[in-house]
Amino acid sequence: MAESPTCWVLDHPAHMQLFHKFIQNGSPVDIIVATKRAEIDAMIDSNSSPLPKRHILRVKRPVGRRILPIQREIRALRRIRSVSSLLKRRNLTGKPIEKVVVKGAALEISAAKKANIPQRIYITDTEVNHLAHSIALSSATDVIVTPNWRQDLDGGFIDDCNSNGIKVHKLIGELPHVYLSQPSIIRDVKEGVVPRIFHRSLKGGGVHDKDELV
Structure with a gap:
């Protein structure tokens, strides 16, 4: 995904986990657009930050409770x-960006179209984020969704992509797996031993998970 100069958008702390390996293997002239939020500040400023040295543009979030x-x-x-x-x-x-990659951050897709960036990739795993989808529809060249995407919840997004000539790609495997690092040590599981599973329930307060129990 990072064979050509790319603009990567980090709109959420989890996006650093999603994109950092691609950024590490990318071009030294790549650009990072990162929102101004405490969690991202801490991750970028940390001595253990996985991000290589790149030009970073900080932008404000257009959402929030207040x-x-x-x-x-x-x-x-x-x-x-x-x-x-x-x-x-x-x-x-003389070092033009050829590709913009975002997850859910459709505003940068719109900005990329205004700047005549050839490839504009919009990744989403949230069917009900209709506002972002509507922005992406007018600007994206490619859309990436999860294999279990539910079109009955997306407000006609995938159908509209096909009608508008936007290439729709489906991931092989689940998107959350990308966020997980492979364990350095594989432990043998003893036969007959039931592993413990930790479960955490929380009430979402974001734009696309408000009042949703996860």
Whole structure:
């Protein structure tokens, strides 16, 4: 995925886990767009950060409990403008970005289209994130979804992608597996011993998991 200069968008702490291996194996002229939030700040500034040295653009989140609707629109427009401006400047320096990869962060897909980036990849595993889907529909060239994607919940997103000529790819395996590091030591499981499974229930408070019990 990282054979050509790429812009990677880290909109959530989990996205660093998702993308960091691709970034490590990518081009030294790659760009990282990272939202301004405490968790991402800590991960980027940490001495043990898995990210290699890259140009990083920090942007504000257009969502939040205390942000008014008009503030969300202003932040979203400023975010699109700043990312698009950076991508256009890179086109002029002789080191143009050829690909933008996001997970759920459709604003950067819109910015990439304004900057004439050839490949704009939108990854999603959340069928009900209809607002982001609608933005991606007007700007993405490729969409990646999970193999168990439920079209009955996506508001016609996949059908609209096919109608708009957007390439739809389905992952082989489950997306959460990408976040997990393989254990360095494989322990033998004794026959007849039932392994312990830890389960945590939480109530989502995000844009796409509000009032959802996970």
